[in-house]
Amino acid sequence: MDSFPETLEQDDLLLRPPTEADLSDIARQLGDPRIAPWLATVAQPVDTQQARALLIHGQHPGEEVRLIQRGGSVVGALCIGASLWYWLDPEHWRHGIMQRALTMAIHARFARPAPPLVATCHEDNTPSRALLGQLGFAPYPVGRRMFFHGTQRAEPCRDYLLAPEQWHLLHPPEISAGQATLRPARQSDAATLARMLPRAGTAPWPVAETLPVFIETHRFRGPREALFVIEDDTRRTIGMALITHGGCALCFLSDRDEQRHRAWVDAALAEDSRQSSP
Structure with a gap:
């Protein structure tokens, strides 16, 4: 698959790679109790070292980590690679920002031939499940359990699949x-x-x-x-x-x-x- 764009921009939104200067914003958002419960790989409390791991993850081939910037401020992030995951600062919820950001990222991924995209969502995360449905993801018929570092237990989740054919049909x-x-x-x-x-x-x-x-x-x-x-x-x-x-x-x-x-x-x-x- 051809390389993913370094940056993506639409109106007031910019998707860009994270840098060392972003570590404090990343750590603050990942440590927010309104975000942390929904991210399986995030252990609490969050420090800059854990935030730095995000930078390292984005350097792995095929793993594209992008911060979501709006008006010069970092308001969230996404990773599109072997799987899709994301978060948004609660102060910016309910403004359609994440749907716009994910639409840009998925469009860029499927601009060239690419395998289907899978996202895993906690069964109780109703807003995220609705967002995946709006984007065209289809839920797997059977759920599964995934270990969450924040709660130190396996939580009920469901995988969602988006094939490139479905994306192009919708867009x-x-x-x-x-x-x-x-x-x-x-x-x-x-x-x-x-x-x-x-x-x-x-x-x-x-x-x-x-x-x-x-x-x-x-x-x-x-x-x-x-x-x-x-x-x-x-x-x-x-x-x-x-x-x-x-x-x-x-x-x-x-x-x-x-x-x-x-x-x-x-x-x-x-x-x-x-x-x-x-």
């Missing part, structure tokens, strides 16, 4: 191309796309009868290698783009649509390919 990407937009094709597009297929057997396009299979085979799964539908500014389907390792094939509903939008689509796909390259 389909869009590519802007002048007055047109490209989005991943869906099975509901089959009837419309069949109307613009070229002569049967013209590579790389299928015959109409196999179009549903073609759409599924080329479903968007992370990288920009998929079948995209092209829509104009009225949301009318005007074409399709098949993006593969070998390049891009375009097909339009009419010559007029192609003349109006082809150059914009070509330019947008070329720019998207540059941005998506590692």
Whole structure:
């Protein structure tokens, strides 16, 4: 999997790696009695040495620890790697901050092919369980017990799974191309796309009868290698783009649509390919 971005920023939120200067804020938040009971690996009382362990953990391959900064202040943290875990300063609860931060982080993780993401949540942590559900995580059918250092006993928990396919279904990407937009094709597009297929057997396009299979085979799964539908500014389907390792094939509903939008689509796909390259 390609490297995770060093920083992520959206409006007033910044996700960045922790530093030595952040240890006091980290220790204070981890020691807050409103946070500590929900973090299995945190023993109490918390000191700067335990906070430093977070920095060390973030240096392990595949373990991406990011502090959540808002208005110049550290308000929480997350780690996205073999599993997902996070916390937020109680003074900033109920403002949607964690949902925004996790959305940024998960989007960055699944921007390239990546394995499913697992989060483990205490059965009594109702707000966190609701948050995972809003993000698209599905609960495992059976719970389990996990040892919590804060209570020194095994606590009832449940694992939650988010597959990249589910994430992309909930958050389909869009590519802007002048007055047109490209989005991943869906099975509901089959009837419309069949109307613009070229002569049967013209590579790389299928015959109409196999179009549903073609759409599924080329479903968007992370990288920009998929079948995209092209829509104009009225949301009318005007074409399709098949993006593969070998390049891009375009097909339009009419010559007029192609003349109006082809150059914009070509330019947008070329720019998207540059941005998506590692």
